[in-house]
Amino acid sequence: MKKYVCTTCGVQYPASSEEPKACPICEEERQYVNPDGQSWTTHDELISSGRYRNVIKQEEEGLYSITTTPEIGIGQTAYLVVEDGFITLWDCLTYLDDETVEFIQSLGGIDAIALSHPHYYSRQSDWAEVFDAPIYIHADDREWVMEPSERIHFWKGEEKQLKEGVTLHRLGGHFKGGAVLHWKNGNEGRGTLLTGDIIQVVQDRNWVSFMYSYPNLIPLPASKVEEMAQKTAGLSFNILYNAFHKVVRNDASKVVQQSAERYVKALEGKWFAT
Numbered sequence: 001m002k003k004y005v006c007t008t009c010g011v012q013y014p015a016s017s018e019e020p021k022a023c024p025i026c027e028e029e030r031q032y033v034n035p036d037g038q039s040w041t042t043h044d045e046l047i048s049s050g051r052y053r054n055v056i057k058q059e060e061e062g063l064y065s066i067t068t069t070p071e072i073g074i075g076q077t078a079y080l081v082v083e084d085g086f087i088t089l090w091d092c093l094t095y096l097d098d099e100t101v102e103f104i105q106s107l108g109g110i111d112a113i114a115l116s117h118p119h120y121y122s123r124q125s126d127w128a129e130v131f132d133a134p135i136y137i138h139a140d141d142r143e144w145v146m147e148p149s150e151r152i153h154f155w156k157g158e159e160k161q162l163k164e165g166v167t168l169h170r171l172g173g174h175f176k177g178g179a180v181l182h183w184k185n186g187n188e189g190r191g192t193l194l195t196g197d198i199i200q201v202v203q204d205r206n207w208v209s210f211m212y213s214y215p216n217l218i219p220l221p222a223s224k225v226e227e228m229a230q231k232t233a234g235l236s237f238n239i240l241y242n243a244f245h246k247v248v249r250n251d252a253s254k255v256v257q258q259s260a261e262r263y264v265k266a267l268e269g270k271w272f273a274t
């Protein structure tokens, strides 16, 4: 029996004697099946290949990024938020080696694992076992959990506080349960927002964007983007990190509002003429 990992999205499936028939996450329009066909690996294969390592970088006081190199699956970056001794892992990675475990243990381990949306569920249940930590996923995305775990808490409603000053907010959009993490004391008290793909940092770091499907370029309705902007307007933050190590460094709250406005105008044909 092996726990197979989809090579395109990096999500792990429960132990089985044969490869799963398909990856429902990749077969859906917000992801894609590799044009060469569905393929699988296992975490043991990734470790024994000796090809991979996790690069851990301190981004600011109390915030660390973790990125696997070379890329596995979607290639996301996960973050560790340290707030008054409470450590949250924001989003998750497929690859977990001894060096990564030792580093995280040296910080104090993990108290909570919180996910923005299903594309980063990766090997969350195994990380939860290793660090003896609960996983927080919005209940609206329950159907996308491929490897069930007793450690998963499905939270409901619009927000969930993990620790004073560390709160998940459901913005929806890309996924119905799509969540962001607001860290009130981050960025030297000016506030930090971790967004996964729910709010996307674009090439021009003075702007962000919002999509239903990134690989297939399917936008969100104007009403949904307005709703996401409204929900974000109540949060105080100066800096914003996405899932690909891209950062809006200043006035990020204003950047989100202006970007939502531009997006809606573009959808309504009021931003440009071509």
Ligand SMILES: [Zn+2]
Residues within 6 Å of the ligand: 006, 007, 008, 009, 010, 011, 023, 024, 025, 026
């Ligand atoms: Zn997949």
Ligand SMILES: [Zn+2]
Residues within 6 Å of the ligand: 117, 119, 174, 197
């Ligand atoms: Zn995504």
